[in-house]
Every structure is written in structure tokens, then in C-alpha cells.
Amino acid sequence: MIRYFKVYDFKQHGNEPQQLNTTRTIDIEGKRICLARTATGYYAVDDKCPHAGAHLGRGGWCEDEFVVCPVHRYKYNLKTGQGKQGDYIKPYLVQMRADGVYIGIEKKWWQIW
Numbered sequence: 001m002i003r004y005f006k007v008y009d010f011k012q013h014g015n016e017p018q019q020l021n022t023t024r025t026i027d028i029e030g031k032r033i034c035l036a037r038t039a040t041g042y043y044a045v046d047d048k049c050p051h052a053g054a055h056l057g058r059g060g061w062c063e064d065e066f067v068v069c070p071v072h073r074y075k076y077n078l079k080t081g082q083g084k085q086g087d088y089i090k091p092y093l094v095q096m097r098a099d100g101v102y103i104g105i106e107k108k109w110w111q112i113w
């Protein structure tokens, strides 16, 4: 089961709430998620860099379809999570709806909402 959380409301934040090729860290239900915006849209991945734990959403940036870690500049594909170094970060579902941007978080049936 996937639950979607609104992270931008177009009425409240405007139609372009995040600058192109930027990232930011968002906390959803205790999960640290990096929200990135590229020329092709919004993407969400784990915020914790697998190399040494830096926040990808705090000082990171986007190059084409990759997020670049601000500490040692490792790069991760925003669609697949695959790192250019052979490691991996978890991607999350993102939906653009008429009223805003949503991130989907998978929950197991036994987890309490």
C-alpha cells in the first residue's frame, strides 16, 4: 500500500516552488527524503548518501538525471537510484497532480498510519 504526501501545494507555493536542478531534504513520517527538480520533473530518493551519510538534499544539486552529493560528488540516477560508483539509493514515487507535488511512501499493512 502506498500513501501519498503533498510536499508542495501550488496555491500556497506557486507553480514553480523549487528552483531547477536543486535538491532539498524533506522529512515524511520520520523518513529523510531528498526531493530534486530537474528539467524533466520532480524526483524523490533517500536523502542519506550511501558513501558516508551526507544529506543529498542539503547542498546537493542535479546534473541531467543525477543527484550529486555535496561532499565527495558521487552521482546517483534519480529514476533508478543506481550510483555511478555501483552503489544504490532508494527512489520513491512522485506524482504531479493539478494541486501540487506528492511523494509516495510504501507502508506495510501492519504499520499504523
Ligand code: FES
Binding pocket: 049, 050, 051, 052, 053, 054, 069, 070, 071, 072, 073, 074
Ligand atoms: S558522502 Fe556522499 S559522496 Fe561521500
